[in-house]
Amino acid sequence: MTAVETTGPAMEPVGQRTHRVLTKVPTGILWLIVVLWTIPSFGLLVTSLRPEADQISGGWWTIVSNPTLTWQNYHDALFSPPGGTLPFSQAFVNSMAIAIPGTLVPIAIAAAAAYAFAWMDFRGRHWLFIGVLAMMAVPLQMSLVPLQQLYSGGAHVSIGSSTFILIPDLNLNNKPIAVWLAHTAFGLPLAIYLLHNYIAGLPRDVFEAARIDGANHFGIFWRIVLPLAKPAIAAFAIFQFLWVWNDYLVALIFLGQNRDASPLTIQLVNLVTSRGQGTELLPAAAFISMVVPLVIFFSLQRYFVRGLLAGSVKG
């Protein structure tokens, strides 16, 4: 140590130098972890661009000795996967067809409810609101069997010998609407919670001024609340869109038997479990399913974080 001290060009005291080195330690460890964290995704990205023969002959690191890259896997996964698998271009469209209504419809319903909970007076408001929040923690598994029965058989009540039809048999199973309708309901508690928090925080003066100008609740909601609540709506929209896009379970339950309408997640698992056939397309297919979430994540991270943190307890 003394040798270093005397030969150091700046003649810095040892204590200060140690301190300077030590302050860089957290940055070093952090970036080491970042590298570890990124390697799995990076490896998959490299693999997705390698020809089938190269993939089998060695892991992605053999790219160094065998640097052939091709878009063929992406092309095949999108348009001509091996027998039985839906082309991923079609599955992409199917995912959109579920995720878009599964995001817009709950926003519309929740915004009205959130405004009522925040700024209207009615009996049972407090307890009803707590009930809605409690729904956030109920596992969606509690809804699967009854919802499936409801979709394919309607709802009846038998009193004595007579049966009353509450909801007719709508035969929704294995149609996209079955999935996004379920997502709409599952997303509502969080949507109401998020939007309520925001709308309840708007200044009271705004509402009183509008009242004096003769606006009623409907006018206030439409012309004042909706425009002002845009940040909260955006945060929820991003969270809900990603949740529905990434969902596997709900789609599998209500749409699993209908290959032609199934979303990316179902097709991706089909490709994993189809032993042998089309394994080389798996990394490319995985990235096709991740493109939209990653674009949203990197472009709208601020909103994404806000919605995610608030919505982390969702069912």
Add this chain to the structure above:
Amino acid sequence: MGALISTVVNVVIALVIVGGLFTGLNLLLNKLSQQWDDRIRPWLFIGPAVILLMVALVVPAVRTVFLSFRGGNRGDQGYTTDHWTTLLGSKSVISFERSGDILTSRLFVLGIILLVVGIVAGRRGAERGAGLDLGNPIASVALGTAGLAVLMAVLSTLRGVIWNNLWWVVVVAGLATLFGLALAVLADRSSRESIAKTLIFMPMAISLVGAAVIWKFIYDTPGAGQSEGLLNLLWPGDPIDFLRGTSGSGTIAPWNNFFIMVIMIWIQAGFAMVVISAAIKGVPDELGEAARVDGANEAQVFWRVTLPQITSTILVVITTLTITVLKIFDLVKATTGGAADTDVLANRVYDTLRNGNFTDSSTYAVMIFVLVLPIMYLNIRRNRAEVR
């Protein structure tokens, strides 16, 4: 494209109808007296949400409990507790067979040693008769690790889907929170913090199914038409199929579960980091400064000032992760499908439902619900405090 266009058209039509109805009824209410307006309009606003929640969540939840006490696959054969007694009596659901092995497992012994170390260290720092001093780093780290080790020893020895599910909770909620805390503290003291955080947080954006595919290429064994996984490249012995637990020279089961849990930790550590990081930045600087003036070093400032300030946030992270992990399905389904001793409750819910056994499926769902209940209770209490 046809499917998308027709869906979009349908949704637009539906929104126009519902929006039109909503607007029409509202305009109608404008004509009524103020008294009727005040009485009816709130229900027009919350009506759609309440109806949908009742139809899709509340009534189904009650019906699921009901079905778990009904006979026959479809629940049409009278009341019975058979599903509960059969399933809870089944060794594949919950078994105590190997409970004798717990005491001799290495993890358990390690846990006990750490427990003793923690108590000794904690007693030394504590004022007389004041119990344990948890602000002592050695004491709290040793006690925390001891708890984790003992729980892991118990839950990896006892087998069955319920134990396995609880093992998931302990490992993922515990380790993801610890990683998140460590990363948040590191990031707080690093340069280019936001880029690092973004990269660690990124797995949160992708699907669990996609994550399963990413990690398949870490865990795969070479041969059979697939590439060698990175972990097998680094592993010196016979190649191991980390997901199924098999290798040329025996089995690593039930620790193959652990390798699936690692995927979930990889995803959720970013979440824990972001939440805890926000909490750390929320701790007023003056508190740390005051402690430093009083002669505290950096470690003491962290253990005795920062950490106590963010305890409630850490608890929120743990409860959130616990709820998420109790429902874990996608990862297990996409990696092993529940084979090789990796089954969990939510996968049983799916399998039995797919086989048309609605009552067993409901019973498994209620089991998840019962495990979630204590956390739900805590959440309601917290939300009520927030509302008031």
